[in-house]
Amino acid sequence: MLITLGTPSRPLQTAACLLGLLTLTLSLPCEAIGVSLSNKLVSVDVDDTGGSLTVTDRVSGRVWEPDPWMGSAGSLIYKKGGQSGWWNLSSASDIAVTKTTEDRLTIRFHNQDGRGDMPEWTVTTSVALDADSATLRLRVLEVKLPQGYWGSTLEYPQRPFALKTDVDRGAGVVPYWQGVTIPSYIFPMNGGRFCMWDDAVHSPNAIGELRYYDWDGLTMPWFGTHDERSAAMAIIPYDGSVRLRWIANYNNASVIAKNHFRRSEFARIVSLVPVWDLSKITPETTVQYQILPGGNHVTMAKHYREIAKKNGLWVSLEEKAKANADVEKLKGALYIGIYGGYPHYINLPGMAFTFDRLDTIVQDMHDNLGLEHAFVHAWGTFENYAPVMWPISEELGGQEKLKQVVDRVKGYGWLYSSYHSFVSLLEHDPNFNIELAPTDDEGRPLLRHRWKAVDEDRWAELAEACLPKEMAVLGQNADVTDIAFTGKVGEGGRRLADYLSSTGLVLGTERGNEWAVPQYHMFEGLVAPYRIHGKALAEYSHGAPLFNLVYHDAVTNFGKIQDPNHLVNAHTGDYYIKSLRAMLQGNGPMLFIAPYEYEGVRSYIRFAAKTLGPLHRQTAFEELVDHAYLSPDFLVQTSSFGDGTRVTVNMGPTPFEQDDKVMPPYGFRVVHRDGRVIAGRFQHQAVVNGEEIQF
């Protein structure tokens, strides 16, 4: 019986049809035409006893062996009743490798009922190698399980392109938020950091999964590993049907100790495993592997950049600025969020501003702090809670007063948006409208997490009910609509984005997502992962500007408003580190303050106006061309932009010497194409009874 390529639907019928053909082919006596595919760049050898793949990068000579733990081709994870289990594809009783054409082979893993304590099951995959490029295409053609079993996922290939910890010098590369790399070897680091790092990779948390598109998932549909000779990069589908499992320098020790009362005999490895969700894939679902001789995280990102361009996801800021001249105002802007309260609350005690106060802040930034470019994002300007963003608060000063502020902002050549959400239901809202929630089959309201609790079908309608009124009154030139676009959206989300795009405003949104790049001008927070929330990945990886290497010249990127530059965070650092990272990666400066804090952050605004802003103004619309780690502890990094600007930063307290130049602790060095140099450093200082002590 055939099961599990999905609920009966078109894809499944396709599968069934295709499988009929395959079964015919495979029922012939096994006349292997051969078990290799090869072109001048790559060869793929299939082990005909286990069906696993060995991939050779013929340019560098690097041989990528199959699964270093068990030599397994893949694992089929099934459920039966309430239990789940897995079968090793390579333990199938019959494995047939068939070269169907010159550039394509199929591998059929078939287990006869009762062999190896398993029932009858079949998995058939195909591997194709492009004629003239180092591109492999993997598909899963058939998954058959016996009655009563349900196929959950297929891990295929199993633990491919693995790096042996402390043997291979390389890294796993994962577009998690802005991006991270997981080194495959021990390197010098702070004593305290080392303890945390090493513990994290000696625990079950060294394994985890990410899906493309989720709020806390992959921001681009690819990942890869590389050493000093070769890189192998997987490109997965945009539909989320194939997930990533990472193994970060782990050997499964705790599972083995618990179940087998012995030590793990597996090597510690870094490997990135494609996990095929059998309820979502079709026989056309493809995982594409690209072999990149001498490649690293930059090579991978640049390879994907070309794919993104072909798919229409990459649209340049230059082009966007031609359609809307206000987009130019993002260059060098300080993105400043002023949190007067709403949401989460209206007239929040101790935090709400008046529009007069807002006006004073805006003037002070311009007149006294030298701020030439800014994007002002004011939170808390309405009388109602989300998703009803209207009317403008009379208590705070009324719409005429707020218009004065907006006029002033525009007069300075800056951008303005009030905070908007059209997708939230807040429980403390006195006008909480449960009618806006989606309902289940029985018509009962489904109250999901408050920020995204409105039925997606209503999002655009709610925006259209409020935003035109606000535009008519204020004449703002930008829009930040929060929350809606942080994860995958359906038709309703697309309609909201289309509507917002139709307003002609400069568009920004929280976090941001790849699909929004063509319509959006700024993302607030596609930065280093700032939350761990179960994702230990941030603990044992280094930040890498993967998203910017693809999209820096397509969408501007500013810090995450929940993790502004003047707060500290375990994974993203303090003000120095965040500022240095923004300079390196080409992000704009940002602050997010409650009004009562304004006095305390004036000096940060002055510094942004003087130093961070002008650098961003230079590079905002340029491609991020390159990025590299320079110091053994990964804290000194360098990058370069399309206009020739090169930025080098030291994100640690240890001086670093290279080419007779010393990069001081928390230092930076910007070299422009014309030879102009801006060199400096951040430092700690204490003033004790009048005496200055520098760190």
Next chain:
Amino acid sequence: MLITLGTPSRPLQTAACLLGLLTLTLSLPCEAIGVSLSNKLVSVDVDDTGGSLTVTDRVSGRVWEPDPWMGSAGSLIYKKGGQSGWWNLSSASDIAVTKTTEDRLTIRFHNQDGRGDMPEWTVTTSVALDADSATLRLRVLEVKLPQGYWGSTLEYPQRPFALKTDVDRGAGVVPYWQGVTIPSYIFPMNGGRFCMWDDAVHSPNAIGELRYYDWDGLTMPWFGTHDERSAAMAIIPYDGSVRLRWIANYNNASVIAKNHFRRSEFARIVSLVPVWDLSKITPETTVQYQILPGGNHVTMAKHYREIAKKNGLWVSLEEKAKANADVEKLKGALYIGIYGGYPHYINLPGMAFTFDRLDTIVQDMHDNLGLEHAFVHAWGTFENYAPVMWPISEELGGQEKLKQVVDRVKGYGWLYSSYHSFVSLLEHDPNFNIELAPTDDEGRPLLRHRWKAVDEDRWAELAEACLPKEMAVLGQNADVTDIAFTGKVGEGGRRLADYLSSTGLVLGTERGNEWAVPQYHMFEGLVAPYRIHGKALAEYSHGAPLFNLVYHDAVTNFGKIQDPNHLVNAHTGDYYIKSLRAMLQGNGPMLFIAPYEYEGVRSYIRFAAKTLGPLHRQTAFEELVDHAYLSPDFLVQTSSFGDGTRVTVNMGPTPFEQDDKVMPPYGFRVVHRDGRVIAGRFQHQAVVNGEEIQF
């Protein structure tokens, strides 16, 4: 049938015996002598329809009502087969409140089979009020479930002494690590921090549990809530039989939305609920409540301090210094960890030191950086992996060379310990000895988490096999034995502590635990919680020096070595914040570096020598007398010590004005009893092309 006060054992027999008596009493017609207990300080009224408690603080007049959600007296959580469920005690068909003596009553909750869709079950509790003090004692005398049911926990009283969010101005007080308080109202905070905070308390993570003694649990067996009029504090047993459940400004919204398709009608509350583990309690197990009119977190800690003294847990540093003069050397010491590698690794690439290098560092700190007091803790001095801490590495320079370093350290009047663990098994150890692991009933090795993988019965033996040899060769004057004492220990752990104590060395250990206070001189890291690891509590609470309010003059406390002062962490802050917090709470300065970082942290050492150390020297052996939050955003705090020293700090970027004095951003002010003032601030500075810009 009687079940569930434990597996058949002495406590259960006691219970059965006692229950016989009670059943007799309660089978009499209900002649309630009354349903109240009262003395001049407190009255307790029991609702005889629901059996819930109302407690009145008669001094302040504050009436603490029962459970604000359901008026429930308590909840009995049971298991049946693989399922679990709960019964509301107040929904029992028969509730009998009986005053057994003037100062004691029992409450019997009995449900008749079939009533309220429940089978027959009984729970009997007792409440006693001390004659002359505001002390209530609660016990659970009887828990009876029908055959096939298994009693798991009893939440009793249910949601007591609750604060209504944004109505009551108070806090929950929890000795989690050094201690935290959870305000019951919205207060001004940074815009970004507010988003994170408010989200965290509108999610299921606003509820969680802690147990006394666990690595990540309660560090002292008490907790409480207070508002501006009254405090109620629970003291729970030392054996971990009663846990804490916290509710942090939550109303169970998500559970209700999911199960009932509607909004929560419960008020958001802060409440701390005792959770009785029915497999561990006996009828003598007592939860003691103390009512403290006008009390707060300081009052609670000071009340517990007296209990700790009575229990012999509090032994003064002064007394300890009389027994061992070296203990005085902790006063004002910089605790510096130098991480050459072991553990986790021997001769760690890029990080190992030689003993010559260590000697140079020690001399430089003394001669050039003005360091007068220090505790040097060197990691990576042996040739073997833990738990075999011997011989001293020849490759790094040999034992004579290391002795020179130790002699130098002692000559300066400092303390020295190499890093020790006698409890770990590291998988990369070429001499990994699986024989040291504990075994299960079938004799199979149980390989637990690597740091505590050695059978506890072997700990002392392993220490005794190594430490005397090292002492004979080096003559060190201190010992840091890591890991062993971070959680609850059994006899084996006690034997190790006793052995270490018998060496006459100054004793320090990782994190530390209350039971170790009498034997130990310094704890490395009973500080602000630095890990979240599933404990969202750190996200929506403020640090409070609860442990120090009890034990500051009994054991010195330094920073956590995994979270040293020069690294940043979301929950503990950056260098400024950690230094200010250490000044405020009376902790010593600390750094933890890899040798290659030494150059980069010399300025921090100089600052510790000049400013942080001398303050600690003054207050190290003094009681921490008081602590208060001054600013509305909780970032300005003050404390005072037994010698009259008062410390005020501002842990945020906003200037704070009080009594005509302005506390600058990241500022501090130390006033000694003699009027001497040390005032200062930390600040950021950037130097750009030679120009200094201050923040």
